[in-house]
Amino acid sequence: MRKVFAIILLGIFGFYILSTILLLDFGKRSNNVGQHYLETTVQETGSVNSVTAIIVSYRGFDTLGEVTVLFLAATGLGGILYDKKGKKRKLQHASLIVRVTSQIIYPLIILLGVYVFVHGHLTPGGGFQGGAIIATGVLMMFMSYRTFETNHTILSWIESIAGLTFVTIGFTGLMLGHTFLENFLSLGTPNTLVSAGIIPIIYTAVGFKVGAELTALLDNMLKTIK
Amino acid sequence: MIWLPVFVFVLCVVLIAAAIFAVIQKDLMLAVIGTGIVSVILSALFLILQAPDVALTEAAIGIALTTIIFIITLKKTKRYEE
Numbered sequence: 001m002r003k004v005f006a007i008i009l010l011g012i013f014g015f016y017i018l019s020t021i022l023l024l025d026f027g028k029r030s031n032n033v034g035q036h037y038l039e040t041t042v043q044e045t046g047s048v049n050s051v052t053a054i055i056v057s058y059r060g061f062d063t064l065g066e067v068t069v070l071f072l073a074a075t076g077l078g079g080i081l082y083d084k085k086g087k088k089r090k091l092q093h094a095s096l097i098v099r100v101t102s103q104i105i106y107p108l109i110i111l112l113g114v115y116v117f118v119h120g121h122l123t124p125g126g127g128f129q130g131g132a133i134i135a136t137g138v139l140m141m142f143m144s145y146r147t148f149e150t151n152h153t154i155l156s157w158i159e160s161i162a163g164l165t166f167v168t169i170g171f172t173g174l175m176l177g178h179t180f181l182e183n184f185l186s187l188g189t190p191n192t193l194v195s196a197g198i199i200p201i202i203y204t205a206v207g208f209k210v211g212a213e214l215t216a217l218l219d220n221m222l223k224t225i226k
Numbered sequence: 227m228i229w230l231p232v233f234v235f236v237l238c239v240v241l242i243a244a245a246i247f248a249v250i251q252k253d254l255m256l257a258v259i260g261t262g263i264v265s266v267i268l269s270a271l272f273l274i275l276q277a278p279d280v281a282l283t284e285a286a287i288g289i290a291l292t293t294i295i296f297i298i299t300l301k302k303t304k305r306y307e308e
Contacts, residue, residue, distance in 0.1 A: 051279050116282065124278035132286035139294060214291065221298045 046187030046196040047121040055126065056199045060181035064166060066128075067206060071163065074213040081220045094144040102144040109137030117207030121196040127203040131210025138215045142222055150219050155212045162209035169198050169205075234274060241267040252307045258296045265289045 037050050037058075047053040055063055093099060116123075117130030141148045173182035181198070188195035241264060248260030265288030272281035 125282050126279065129279065129282040129286060132283065132291065136286050136290040139290060143294075218291070218294070221295060225298060225301045 052121050074217045078220050098144050102140050120203035121199045127206025130207040134211035135214030155216045158212040162205040165205040237267050262293045
């Protein structure tokens, strides 16, 4: 009975996917939104990278939602795994080569992460990518030095201030202009570091927030194993 | 770039093989490595398809963070699937 039900369900699922695929003509543009973005982002937002312009400016509210989802996920995980005693990790350090190499590479990885989110409006990448790269660097230090520790108080302060910056800029746009997250600063000349109004500020905030969140998440998880 | 289609084809074949390996493998540590390989190849494919933003995300989150989080979870639970 269950198998019959599963086959019927799969059939319905397959039918709808097939009909959707048959409706699309591949190689033809079905709407003009993409073309509009490509043509007008530089004049409207001052951002050369149109992906960033869409994520932060046109769809900025969705990005706020995404950041909130990540925050809730990290908070939930911390709540489940929180251990007051904070077990000391007893495993030994990694080998000498790994330790020395990671000590040299660690600041460079952090620098790369900061570069990626500061230049979000000029080059590919942005807050989420930069934050994830920073978290990867900290993870490498966690892996090679068993005594490496992060300060949770500072991490949560960074996270709160970054989140507040995002929301404050959104409400400032609402007060000075017409909509939430409206670009109230001057757009500047495209292709320079200080341009595109609020986009670099928001992406810097998102980068700090994502980096701090993922680092705290990894630290919470690593503390649970001996 | 006459060899690019061949390169992409080989990558896709390895991608599918690694994905199937990750699903059928009983040793979950090896399955995690399989998903890591899927992420590496996906990242390369995103770069070839001119989506560097997605490639960056896939490289940082898919290859490093997800793999490590899975391995930590395996340390807390059981390594072998019954």
